[in-house]
Amino acid sequence: MAKTRQPGWWYPYIFVAAFGVVLAVNGALAYFATSSFTGLSTDNAYEKGRLYNQNLALAKAQAEMGWQVDTKIEPLKSPDQPQANIHITYRDRDGKAVENLTVRAVMVRPTVAGYDHEVELPALGDGVYGGTIPLPLAGVWDMDVAAVGDGGLAYQHAQRFVIP
Numbered sequence: 001m002a003k004t005r006q007p008g009w010w011y012p013y014i015f016v017a018a019f020g021v022v023l024a025v026n027g028a029l030a031y032f033a034t035s036s037f038t039g040l041s042t043d044n045a046y047e048k049g050r051l052y053n054q055n056l057a058l059a060k061a062q063a064e065m066g067w068q069v070d071t072k073i074e075p076l077k078s079p080d081q082p083q084a085n086i087h088i089t090y091r092d093r094d095g096k097a098v099e100n101l102t103v104r105a106v107m108v109r110p111t112v113a114g115y116d117h118e119v120e121l122p123a124l125g126d127g128v129y130g131g132t133i134p135l136p137l138a139g140v141w142d143m144d145v146a147a148v149g150d151g152g153l154a155y156q157h158a159q160r161f162v163i164p
Helices: 011-035 045-050 052-065
Strands: 068-076 083-091 102-108 117-121 122-125 128-134 139-148 152-163
Touching: 052 083, 052 152, 068 152, 083 117, 083 139, 102 128, 117 128
Parallel strands: none
Antiparallel strands: 068 083, 083 128, 102 117, 102 139, 122 128, 139 152
C-alpha cells in the first residue's frame, strides 16, 4: 500500500519560495541603488559649504558698491555657427561709466557637457563691454560674468539666454 502524504506537507516550501522572492527583490534594488545616480550634484560640496559665509560677505560688499549692470544679449542668425551679440554696461552708484575693467565670461552649456568655455569681453567704450561671441551649439546657455577693476573692485553676475 502506498504511503500518503500528510496534509500541508508543502507549507515549508511556500516560506522558502517567499524568502527567495524577497532576497531576489532586495538584491535587484541594491544593484540599481549602487549602479545609478550617486546623488552628488555639486563637486566639492563641503568646501563650497564652508565658504558660504564668505560668499555672503562678498555679495553684501558687491551690493554696497551700488553698481548698475545692464546685460543685453541678441542672438545672431548665422548659417555657419550660432553667435550671440553681448553688450554689458557697467555704471557706478552715480550713473557714471565704469572703465578699465577686465571682463571675463564663462559660457556654460547646462544640458551638454564638454562645450563650456571662457571668453574675454573687450571694452567698447563708455562702460560697455562685449562683442560678438561664437558658440558651438544653439540652445540654452548660462553666462557667468566676472568684472575685475583696479583696486580690487570686482562684480559678478550671471545671465541665462537661449540661442534659437
